[in-house]
Amino acid sequence: MHPRQIQHCNQCGTAVEHRVPEGDTHARAVCPACGHIQYENPRNIVGTLPVWEGRVLLCKRAIQPRYGLWTLPAGFMEMHETTEQGALRETHEEAGVEIELDGLYCMANVKPVSQVYLLYRARMLRPHWEPGPETLEARLFGATEVPWDQLAFRTVRETLERFFAEQQTGRYSLQIFDID
């Protein structure tokens, strides 16, 4: 989701000014009453490619945006967790699947919405899953089975394309790319 523009100071409630503070390089939401500067920064989306016998577990979204389209288990990283912990948490919440992480697979910048995807390859420990409330259903897909025209996000498509291409070679390397 896009964050809405800051209108009020989150420390004292006064209406903010949007201006470049002295010594700064970017416009910020500055409070004329208490002086607090409310920063906005890009957010990380952490998640996994859960793999069982070469097939990847995708989740059909039960929430907006992109209701009914397929995605990897992933979501916003929370305070006081590491990227690995966030990836495990999101996979557990959305797919209800037991996994072990196999290393960072993709770092993708989605500049228009100020998001950074950090997705890990993961080994499913058994072919069993239990989707959470944000997921209509989950299913394993091989390279030829992926619903390419029903994927929720371009980052997911790009990641899956790269993953299945590398799967042919048997060797995986960190994928770094930008989505405009």
Next chain:
Amino acid sequence: MHPRQIQHCNQCGTAVEHRVPEGDTHARAVCPACGHIQYENPRNIVGTLPVWEGRVLLCKRAIQPRYGLWTLPAGFMEMHETTEQGALRETHEEAGVEIELDGLYCMANVKPVSQVYLLYRARMLRPHWEPGPETLEARLFGATEVPWDQLAFRTVRETLERFFAEQQTGRYSLQIFDID
């Protein structure tokens, strides 16, 4: 810097409640007046290891925290930039040095302050730099010259230790680690 706890809705200014919204898993700052939920998420710190003839350019901080201690050029990623663009911008702002990125070198989670460091190796195009206002001075350091007891952050120390160890082998690989 630690973000201060959210006290007021940044959309309407009303004092927020801190509670777990329906269907959510974490406590949030929820506005009882307009219903807006103000999320907080970890922030990325982007920067570089600028290298000239095997030595790394460090910057002596002219700002708090850690005034007078040495660090790599790095800072908070801004909205509407990629991690690469952020790393280049911070290096330019803090060290005033022309570089080309050589690839992501380190991803470090600093969970207690909810920060993720993303640092790139970078080639300096010439042995010239011009520190910005946040830097007292900048200087090149080889493995045996680094002021190990005057480094500003543990992430910087850990990254430099790993970099100079790998320098012996002539091969660099992505470093992923956590700082508690």
